[in-house]
Amino acid sequence: KAGVTQTPRYLIKTRGQQVTLSCSPISGHRSVSWYQQTPGQGLQFLFEYFSETQRNKGNFPGRFSGRQFSNSRSEMNVSTLELGDSALYLCASRELGEQYFGPGTRLTVT
Amino acid sequence: GESVGLHLPTLSVQEGDNSIINCAYSNSASDYFIWYKQESGKGPQFIIDIRSNMDKRQGQRVTVLLNKTVKHLSLQIAATQPGDSAVYFCAETRGNTPLVFGKGTRLSVIA
Numbered sequence: 569k570a571g572v573t574q575t576p577r578y579l580i581k582t583r584g585q586q587v588t589l590s591c592s593p594i595s596g597h598r599s600v601s602w603y604q605q606t607p608g609q610g611l612q613f614l615f616e617y618f619s620e621t622q623r624n625k626g627n628f629p630g631r632f633s634g635r636q637f638s639n640s641r642s643e644m645n646v647s648t649l650e651l652g653d654s655a656l657y658l659c660a661s662r663e664l665g666e667q668y669f670g671p672g673t674r675l676t677v678t
Numbered sequence: 679g680e681s682v683g684l685h686l687p688t689l690s691v692q693e694g695d696n697s698i699i700n701c702a703y704s705n706s707a708s709d710y711f712i713w714y715k716q717e718s719g720k721g722p723q724f725i726i727d728i729r730s731n732m733d734k735r736q737g738q739r740v741t742v743l744l745n746k747t748v749k750h751l752s753l754q755i756a757a758t759q760p761g762d763s764a765v766y767f768c769a770e771t772r773g774n775t776p777l778v779f780g781k782g783t784r785l786s787v788i789a
Contacts, residue, residue: 572721601776611722611767611779624776658721666712667777669721 570595572661572670580676586647589673593640593661599623600642601667602634605656614657617642649677686765688784697755701768701780706749708770712777713742713753717764725753725766755785763787 573592581587593600601624602614613626617636634644640661646653654677660667691697703711709730714722728735728742728751735742741754751768765784769777 603779610781613776613778616776618774623774626776660721666724666727668724669714671719671721 572659572668574657574659574670574673576673577671578674578676580678581649582678583649583651585649586645587649587675588643588645589657589659589675591642591644591659591661591670593642593659594668597661597663597668598640599662599667600636600640601660601662602642602644603658603660604628605658605672606654611658614644646675651677653677686782686784688786690786690788691758693758693760693787693789695758697753697758697762697785699753699755699766699783699785701751701753701783703749703751703768703770703780704778705770705772706746707772708778709772710770711742711744711751712769712771713740713751714767714769714779715762715764716767716782722767758785758787760787760789 575590599618601616603611605611614628615634616624620636631647636642656672656674658669658672660669712727713725715725716722726737726740726742728744733744739756743752765782767782768780771777
């Protein structure tokens with residue numbers, strides 16, 4: 569089985585812009601979660617989608633949003649980018665049990 | 679490669695020695711625990727998990743111990759190899775609630 573894939577792998581944006589990141593889960597996995605990883609805060613949960621519905625949401629501002637499509641692929645969007653949004657954004661999928669992570673998208677905001 | 683944590687505790691071990699990485703979890707209601715390994719430039723990789731009805735679980739060269747009384751989790755790696763060098767995270771959850779990750783420990787293997 570192919571693993572979790574994320575695109576793009578690297579992205580550079582300027583403050584005020586918006587960005588969309590994409591995640592393709594492992595085939596058959598209906599749950600997709602997004603995490604933000606920074607040196608200072610570690611791994612922080614953003615949100616989880618299950619069968620196209622947001623099931624859980626972390627403590628992030630409304631500028632962070634996501635969605636899931638009928639094929640379980642997911643996107644997250646960050647609007648009005650701030651310098652502090654620079655991070656590694658990780659996507660993880662699961663069906664039952666453990667989550668499998670993708671390689672992440674490294675977002676740099678200048 | 680990418681840095682996953684500039685301020686992580688670091689454990690340095692000699693190649694061939696055993697490593698023990700510790701984690702204190704926060705929620706006494708958590709019933710499922712996972713250890714992940716993250717190498718530079720990669721996403722976290724599942725190592726081993728344990729449910730709260732167990733206190734020990736063994737995998738290949740790894741053992742996880744769970745002490746619910748003091749909310750403590752440990753990961754033991756036998757005969758540590760250079761390829762084990764990475765950042766290790768514990769994570770806890772209950773049911774369908776999101777994983778909550780610890781801050782991580784950097785393991786450095788000295789050849």
